[in-house]
Amino acid sequence: MTDKPRVLVTAAFDPDVVARLSERFHVTVIEPSLDGLSLAEMGLERELAAADVIVAELDVVDEATLALAPDLQLVVSCRAKPVNVDLDACAARGIPVATTPGRNAEVTADLSFALLLATVRHVSASERWLRAGNWSDDDVFEPYSIFRSIGLGGRTLGILGGGAVGARVLKRARGFGMTVKVYDPFLPADAFGDEAVVAPLDEVLSTSDIVTVHVPLMPETEGLLGARELALLKPSAFLINAGRAAIIDETALMDVLRDHRIAGAGFDVYYQEPLPHDSELLALDNVTLTPHIAGASDDVIGEHSRIAAEALVTWADGGQPRAIANARQLAAAASTTA
Structure with missing residues (x-):
């Protein structure tokens, strides 16, 4: 005893x-x-x-x-x-x-930024292309052309949610020389000092080169990004979600991706998990996917x-x-x- x-x-x-x-x-x-x-x-x-x-x-x-x-x-x-x-x-x-x-805030921020980089720089797509034997002597510079993208320095990252994960993504973004805007209605305008601007949702969406989702899922945030909000994204923008799938309206998101209204997207979370084998996402060439591994550490x-x-x-x-x-x-x- x-x-x-x-x-x-x-x-x-x-x-x-x-x-x-x-x-x-x-x-x-x-x-x-x-x-x-x-x-x-x-x-x-x-x-x-x-x-x-x-x-x-x-x-x-x-x-x-x-x-x-x-x-x-x-x-x-x-x-x-x-x-x-x-x-x-x-x-x-x-x-x-x-x-x-x-x-899991640190490792989720790591994966979020890794997914951001992989999406923007076409890491997964270029690896699949290479493994398929497409790189040949006939055009040694072909990948330089078809996988060309943007750098992060000087670009604007929009972070939706400035909590534990969002704040850590901010630090990583600043290390890459990015300007950061944060949407979080619970934070004061000076929450991050000179590191980031806390701004309204519409401003963050319409002015960011990359938007990453880190708001908690609750009734007030479910479907936060619908058709109107997604239409605010620049055609050259990228959308990253390693938070919760339901923050983005599924129908509106799929319409945007099918029509290539943004440059690309990266997801670690899905409306149905495991992701069905017949999911349309798997057939899209403008999406980078990981199997909900943000916390796998x-x-x-x-x-x-x-x-x-x-x-x-x-x-x-x-x-x-x-x-x-x-x-x-x-x-x-x-x-x-x-």
């Missing part, structure tokens, strides 16, 4: 962080699953019965899970948005749900492990972790029972 709080970890987790946590907690680590199942379906009845805390990433913490965990006091979702946790069910039990915001595991550990220590010390996803539900449940 142990007086240490019992922590059940089913997320991918940094072993060094586990070792440090073991000084204060009894930590049980389960091999991560990619199935996205309820923890109640994974044969963990004994572990759940003993758990004071669950740390999960893909596994679902639902009512069935809570029924098997009578001593549960805290859930940590290793996500920025805890879509794997039933927030209301946890609140009804008085269980706070902590999250790991910004865990070992560094993300290290970062969410660090943030989760911080939440656990704060909780064990009697405090409240800094990012509680169901604070509103907890307050409502408390008022109901008062």
